[in-house]
Amino acid sequence: MRLLALVPSVYDTNPSQRFRIEQWEPLLRERGIRISYKPFETKELNAVLYKQGQMAEKLRLVLSSLTRRFSEVRAARDYDAVYVLREAALLGPPLFERWIARSGVPFIFDFDDAVFERYVSPSNGYLSYLKFPGKTRSICRHAAHVMAGNEYLADYARRVNDRVTIIPTTIDTGKYTVEPRAQENDVPVIGWSGSYSTAQHLATLRGALRRLALQERFLLRVIGAPGFKIEDVNVEAIPWRAETEVSELRTFDIGVMPLPDDQWSRGKCGLKALQYMALGVPTVCSPVGVNTEIIQDDENGLIASTEDEWVEKLTKLLRSAELRRRLGGAGRATVDARYSAEVQAPRVFEIIESVVREAKASASVAGRRSVSAR
Numbered sequence: 001m002r003l004l005a006l007v008p009s010v011y012d013t014n015p016s017q018r019f020r021i022e023q024w025e026p027l028l029r030e031r032g033i034r035i036s037y038k039p040f041e042t043k044e045l046n047a048v049l050y051k052q053g054q055m056a057e058k059l060r061l062v063l064s065s066l067t068r069r070f071s072e073v074r075a076a077r078d079y080d081a082v083y084v085l086r087e088a089a090l091l092g093p094p095l096f097e098r099w100i101a102r103s104g105v106p107f108i109f110d111f112d113d114a115v116f117e118r119y120v121s122p123s124n125g126y127l128s129y130l131k132f133p134g135k136t137r138s139i140c141r142h143a144a145h146v147m148a149g150n151e152y153l154a155d156y157a158r159r160v161n162d163r164v165t166i167i168p169t170t171i172d173t174g175k176y177t178v179e180p181r182a183q184e185n186d187v188p189v190i191g192w193s194g195s196y197s198t199a200q201h202l203a204t205l206r207g208a209l210r211r212l213a214l215q216e217r218f219l220l221r222v223i224g225a226p227g228f229k230i231e232d233v234n235v236e237a238i239p240w241r242a243e244t245e246v247s248e249l250r251t252f253d254i255g256v257m258p259l260p261d262d263q264w265s266r267g268k269c270g271l272k273a274l275q276y277m278a279l280g281v282p283t284v285c286s287p288v289g290v291n292t293e294i295i296q297d298d299e300n301g302l303i304a305s306t307e308d309e310w311v312e313k314l315t316k317l318l319r320s321a322e323l324r325r326r327l328g329g330a331g332r333a334t335v336d337a338r339y340s341a342e343v344q345a346p347r348v349f350e351i352i353e354s355v356v357r358e359a360k361a362s363a364s365v366a367g368r369r370s371v372s373a374r
Contacts (some may be wrong), residue, residue, distance in 0.1 A: 001356060003028075003035045004079040006072070006088045006096070010039050010046045012242050016085060016112050019169050019271055020149075024239040027345035035354060036079070038072045040065050040090050050196065062091055071094060080356045082107035086115055087139065094135040094142070106359040108351060109139050109157075112149030112169055114267025116156060140164075144355045147348070149269035150290040165351060168290070169269040172342040176246060176278035178332055179266050188318050191221045191252030191281070193240070193272055199225035201265075205258050208310035209233050216318045223248055246279070254317050254323060255281045258310075259288040270294045274339050277301065277331030282324045284313055294339070300330035 007017050016220045025035055041049065045061040048054050069089055075083050077117035084107055088096035100107045116136035140146050141160040147167040148154035157164045190209075192202050202222065209220060213233045222228045238248070249255075255276030259265040266289040273294055276283045283301040285291040295301035302317070304310040317324055337343070 001033045001081075001352070002079045003033055003081055003083055003352065004038045004072075004076055005035050005083045006069075007039050007083075007085045008087070009041045009089065010043055011037060013046055015271055018242075019171070020110060020167075021083060021085060022349050023170055023172050023341045024345040027341060028241075028349055028352070031346075031349045032200045032244070034297045035083075035147065038069075040069060040088070065090070068094070073099055076103055076105045076107075079105060081105065081359070083110065083352075084108070084139065084143075085110050086113070087135065092197060094138045097135075097139045097142055103151055104363065106355045107142075108145045108147060108355055109143035110147040110167070111136065111153060112267075112269045114153065114156075114264050117264045117267070126363075139140070144359065145351050147351065150267070150293070152266045152289055165347070166293045167344055167348060168339055169271050169274060170276075170344045171274050171278040171335050173278060173336060173340045173342065176275065176335075176364040178249065178280035178328075181250075185219075185251065185253060187234075188216075188253040189221050189251055190218050190254045190256060190314065190318075191223070191249065191276075192256050193245075193249060193275065195224045195240070199228050201258050201260065202228070202256075203230075204255065204260060205266035205310060206230050208314070210312050211307070212314055212318075212322075212331060216315060218318055221248075221251065249275055249281070250279055252276065252281045254314065255283045256314075257283065257285040257291065259291070260288040261286070261288050265289060273301070274335055277328075278335040278339075280328035281334045282317055282327035283331055283338055284310070284317070294333075294334065301327055 005019065005021055008014055009017055011022065012018060028035065042061065043067060045065060047058055066089055082100050082105055084097060116134065137160055140157040143161060145155040146161050146164045148157050148164060149167065149169055151166060154164050154166050194202065209230055210232050218229065220233055220235045222235060222237040226237050226239050228237040229235055257272040259268060268289050270290045273283050273285050273291060282297065284304050285295055285301065287303045287305055292303065295303055297303040302313045304313050
């Protein structure tokens with residue numbers, strides 16, 4: 001079975017791709033599915049898109065990618081099905097998705113963020129206004145099946161399509177393993193992983209972390225937002241690198257995932273929390289969106305709403321290695337049971353197989369009707 005994957009980014013650079021279709025691919029291949037990736041971004045576009053400025057260069061490269069996308073969509077007839085992650089094109093209305101739907105080749109739409117909400121990226125400013133967030137409804141409507149990362153997103157898709165399945169973001173538990181440390185950190189590490197655009201969420205903890213630093217010793221390690229600082233807090237901010245991501249996350253004694261309670265954040269699928277938990281790192285999250293489904297407070301992690309709660313719960317973890325071990329172990333067990341690629345990839349295979357089977361059955365019926373009408 002041949003699957004054309006229209007994805008946003010260069011392989012192994014985009015979190016949605018890496019923890020969804022790219023992670024499922026080996027397990028789908030075992031079941032006979034061959035995936036051809038067609039990213040919207042080129043390496044050149046990826047290199048500048050998430051940096052501030054260079055709008056003219058970004059626009060030039062985006063237009064070039066749009067032109068290339070036309071030929072890739074025309075080739076969809078050579079495949080059994082098409083997989084679309086988030087959107088077929090970075091900008092503009094859902095033209096490509098409509099063309100695929102009219103071609104008779106079924107397409108599966110997968111989304112793990114509230115991409116139907118308008119979000120202005122700190123990196124791209126006015127370019128974000130060309131994204132047409134309202135097109136998500138149209139894409140859901142034209143899709144043969146929708147895979148949504150959580151219930152909030154699934155509820156949106158069900159308004160226009162009754163073939164919707166929740167497939168959570170998953171972790172490769174063969175890669176994310178719990179390993180004994182050769183040596184404990186001299187100072188406990190509170191860690192966060194993200195990007196320049198999501199560092200604004202970590203910044204919401206400024207007050208709590210400054211208060212915490214007055215009474216506890218710790219290092220705040222920030223991955224993916226170089227230059228991030230908090231006054232009076234010991235911060236180590238480093239770039240994100242795919243090849244060192246897991247080893248750097250393993251240095252955390254505590255992982256944090258603060259989020260504002262807004263519509264964009266409610267669409268989040270808890271990736272940071274799942275990464276920490278898979279490595280046995282005790283995790284503290286805001287009670288936003290899927291976080292409260294993933295974490296049961298004081299059972300497999302901690303939930304903190306207010307500044308006082310963040311200070312209280314981080315203090316408990318810093319002072320108790322036993323609490324860190326207990327919550328870290330329970331977090332890993334949660335990932336093994338519900339959020340591993342091994343658990344979810346077979347469900348993805350069943351969706352792809354059913355979509356292809358139904359499309360072939362419909363084509364066969366249409367062919368017989370055509371013959372009988374002659």
